[in-house]
Amino acid sequence: xxxxxxxxxxxxxxxxxxxxxxxxxxxxxxxxxxxxxxxxxxxxxxxxxxxxxxxxxxxxxxxxxxxxxxxxxxxxxxxxxxxxxxxxxxxxxxxxxxxxxxxxxxxxxxxxxxxxxxxxxxxxxxxxxxxxxxxxxxxxxxxxxxxxxxxxxxxxxxxxxxxxxxxxxxxxxxxxxxxxxxxxxxxxxxxxxxxxxxxxxxxxxxxxxxxxxxxxxxxxxxxxxxxxxxxxxxxxxxxxxxxxxxxxxxxxxxxxxxxxxxxxxxxxxxxxxxxxxxxxxxxxxxxxxxxxxxxxxxxxxxxxxxxxxxxxxxxxxxxxxxxxxxxxxxxxxxxxxxxxxxxxxxxxxxxxxxxxxxxxxxxxxxxxxxxxxxxxxxxxxxxxxxxxxxxxxxxxxxxxxxxxxxxxxxxxxxxxxxxxxxxxxxxxxxxxxxxxxxxxxxxxxxxxxxxxxxxxxxxxxxxxxxxxxxxxxxxxxxxxxxxxxxxxxxxxxxxxxxxxxxxxxxxxxxxxxxxxxxxxxxxxxxxxxxxxxxxxxxxxxxxxxxxxxxxxxxxxxxxxxxxxxxxxxxxxxxxxxxxxxxx
Numbered sequence: 247x248x249x250x251x252x253x254x255x256x257x258x259x260x261x262x263x264x265x266x267x268x269x270x271x272x273x274x275x276x277x278x279x280x281x282x283x284x285x286x287x288x289x290x291x292x293x294x295x296x297x298x299x300x301x302x303x304x305x306x307x308x309x310x311x312x313x314x315x316x317x318x319x320x321x322x323x324x325x326x327x328x329x330x331x332x333x334x335x336x337x338x339x340x341x342x343x344x345x346x347x348x349x350x351x352x353x354x355x356x357x358x359x360x361x362x363x364x365x366x367x368x369x370x371x372x373x374x375x376x377x378x379x380x381x382x383x384x385x386x387x388x389x390x391x392x393x394x395x396x397x398x399x400x401x402x403x404x405x406x407x408x409x410x411x412x413x414x415x416x417x418x419x420x421x422x423x424x425x426x427x428x429x430x431x432x433x434x435x436x437x438x439x440x441x442x443x444x445x446x447x448x449x450x451x452x453x454x455x456x457x458x459x460x461x462x463x464x465x466x467x468x469x470x471x472x473x474x475x476x477x478x479x480x481x482x483x484x485x486x487x488x489x490x491x492x493x494x495x496x497x498x499x500x501x502x503x504x505x506x507x508x509x510x511x512x513x514x515x516x517x518x519x520x521x522x523x524x525x526x527x528x529x530x531x532x533x534x535x536x537x538x539x540x541x542x543x544x545x546x547x548x549x550x551x552x553x554x555x556x557x558x559x560x561x562x563x564x565x566x567x568x569x570x571x572x573x574x575x576x577x578x579x580x581x582x583x584x585x586x587x588x589x590x591x592x593x594x595x596x597x598x599x600x601x602x603x604x605x606x607x608x609x610x611x612x613x614x615x616x617x618x619x620x621x622x623x624x625x626x627x628x629x630x631x632x633x634x635x636x637x638x639x640x641x642x643x644x645x646x647x648x649x650x651x652x653x654x655x656x657x658x659x660x661x662x663x664x665x666x667x668x669x670x671x672x673x674x675x676x677x678x679x680x681x682x683x684x685x686x687x688x689x690x691x692x693x694x695x696x697x698x699x700x701x702x703x704x705x706x707x708x709x710x711x712x713x714x715x716x717x718x719x720x721x722x723x724x725x726x727x728x729x730x731x732x733x734x735x736x737x738x739x740x741x742x743x744x745x746x747x748x749x750x751x752x753x754x755x756x757x758x759x760x761x762x763x764x765x766x767x768x769x770x771x772x773x774x775x776x777x778x779x780x781x782x783x784x785x786x787x788x789x790x791x792x793x794x795x796x797x798x799x800x801x802x803x804x805x806x807x808x809x810x811x812x813x814x815x816x817x818x819x820x821x822x823x824x825x826x827x828x829x
Contacts, residue, residue: 283738287658290650294666297706298673302682305533306689307525307777310767325515334506335531338490341425341507345400345489346482348429349458350382353436354478356581360437361444363565365574367582372441374586379434380810381589382767384788384805386427387418389589392420392596392795398590398603419502427495430585432488436481440712442472444478464564490532491677494769494784498791507680508532509770516774524689529680534584536676544778565777596800615801626786636697637765640704645758647705648712656720659730670713673706678770681707686774695777703771712757719753720746767806 303681312318326332356375393401394416402414417423431805447470455465493509500506506514508528515525567574596602600610619626644747651670655663673681685703693699725748731741747754776785783806 248264275779276699277566286650286739287654290654291666294651294669294709297702297709298669301681301706302533302676303689304687305526305529305680305807307682309530321523321527322530325524328524329623330506331511334508334511335420337505340421341428341496342489343490344484345428345432346485347562348425349433349436349485350478350482352429352581352706353433353481353708354440356433356578357437357440359574359578361441363567363571363574365567367578369573370582371437371578374381374582375434375816377586377811379438379588380814381431381807382494382769382784383427383431383492384498384769384791385593385767385807386431386712386793387495388596388787388796388800388803389592390418390423390427391604392523392592392800393588395424400606416727421503421505422695423503424495424499426823427499428489428492430589431495432485433585435484435488435744436478439477439481439484440474443474446475461618476581483542487536487677490535491679491770493679493773494537494550494788497773498788501792507566509677510651511595512679512683513773516637516683516686520686522683528686529683532677566732590807593800593804596797597804598801599797602796615797617803618712618798619805625781626783626798629781629783629786629802630805632780633766634699636782637762639701640708640765641762643701643705644709644712644761645716647709648716648757649747649750649754651713652717652720654744656717657725657749667713668754669708673710678707678768682771682774685771695779697780700772700775700780700782703775704765704768707768708761711760711764712754714759715753715760718748719750723749759813759816763810766809766813 290360301747309321310317310319312320326335335622339351343465356371359365360371392398393399396402396414396417396419399414399416399418402416405411405415406413418427447486451473452465454467455469456462460468491509492507493513496507497510497513500510508531512525512528516529595606597615598611598613599606600612600614602612619622619630621627651666655666682703685699689699689702727745727749728741731745732738736744770781770787772785773788776782781789783802787802787806790796790802
């Protein structure tokens with residue numbers, strides 16, 4: 247793949263007509279530099295610095311510098327000496343540990359069953375994992391309150407009324423309940439990563455081991471496991487970061503069960519009057535942990551000398567489970583039932599039930615919650631409009647910036663271009679709650695109380711998704727067509743519009759849809775940045791839960807889930823269409 251260097255001017259000057267004026271030569275030099283290109287690229291890089299570098303620099307500065315500008319660690323001492331802060335930190339540590347262990351214990355065996363066995367129900371498991379991944383944990387909380395609240399949950403009623411339990415066996419409003427909901431939300435990260443790694447292993451390696459006399463277990467331990475270890479490691483780090491930065495479920499359950507984690511403490515520090523320096527100091531350990539985790543991931547994967555081997559599980563690799571086949575199938579069905587079917591069914595049912603705790607009968611199924619949600623005098627209706635506007639704007643900004651920055655990184659040869667990639671990706675690794683603190687400190691004077699403040703946060707945090715997708719699309723393109731366009735006299739902007747964009751619009755479109763969907767369900771940043779006039783759907787759902795109006799929370803959550811699943815289905819249709827056209 248060839249790259250484009252900065253345009254030189256020597257050729258232009260060498261072929262300039264003899265006796266041309268200095269003004270003409272200057273005009274030709276400026277024309278050769280293509281000022282439109284430099285204007286667009288310069289503006290994009292400036293926006294990138296404003297979205298990511300500036301907030302993160304402020305976050306670091308507030309935690310390390312006192313009011314007089316001196317370097318100090320006093321802010322850390324005072325922040326962590328506040329009542330309940332150490333207990334919240336310990337709770338976060340335990341949450342990370344249990345969620346990571348649980349996600350691996352569930353995700354790895356499921357991936358093996360789906361990829362390497364003849365167990366029935368494998369498609370159901372994959373579909374259930376996809377649904378669990380799409381539904382954010384703060385919405386899962388609503389479903390499980392309906393099912394497993396200690397006194398009024400319908401599963402508890404079933405257990406005490408019909409199964410002989412003397413007391414309610416389930417209590418979702420506890421730290422254990424929080425761990426369970428987080429595991430259900432993040433185990434798909436492990437499942438999809440390990441499943442893909444198992445499918446990509448070249449069958450010849452395992453066949454060679456078997457020919458040399460190794461039995462199935464020795465082959466698994468010495469051949470299969472080392473090859474999927476990078477995927478497991480990457481998934482573990484993602485799960486740890488997700489659990490550490492989780493906010494929605496801890497906020498909803500912690501309020502009812504009276505415990506905190508480090509992210510909810512940061513949220514408390516930003517309530518009136520906001521204490522930015524303490525919030526920044528508490529966020530710093532999360533940032534440091536994230537940076538260390540990403541470095542471990544980078545170097546550990548490199549040390550493994552990991553290679554993706556484009557293969558597919560062959561019939562010889564499929565394990566015949568024999569009499570255990572139906573037991574494995576039962577396990578798959580239970581997982582699908584607990585992680586997807588029950589929560590989604592409970593959410594739909596609660597959204598049309600007259601009141602939480604009422605008997606489930608046709609007489610108690612009503613549509614008043616949806617009517618109230620769409621009432622023009624109710625705050626929820628405005629939140630739907632805000633969420634849609636922000637999702638449209640964030641998706642458009644991220645797709646546009648992703649196209650320009652992806653083209654710059656792939657097509658330009660200049661010192662520091664990899665710094666652009668690093669800067670974009672660093673925002674993805676940092677927790678949303680910490681990033682929102684930086685955005686608030688950086689732009690509170692300019693955009694306080696406006697949707698623009700939330701848009702800045704969405705764009706900076708979700709830009710990496712658009713950047714990676716569009717950059718991958720550009721990497722697959724040859725530069726021949728772009729060079730042909732330039733030889734034919736097209737300027738940079740026109741070659742992008744008429745040549746590059748049509749060829750990568752599939753990647754741009756998928757990036758747009760993904761950013762739109764993720765913006766619609768974003769809670770961590772919205773909870774910190776939204777004010778009374780700029781509420782979005784997730785913050786209103788959280789407020790409904792805290793107020794005990796779980797029926798209204800369920801109705802609004804159903805809208806989020808339906809739109810999110812529709813957007814993902816749109817991606818699926820788009821991908822199928824693209825594949826069909828290629829074939």
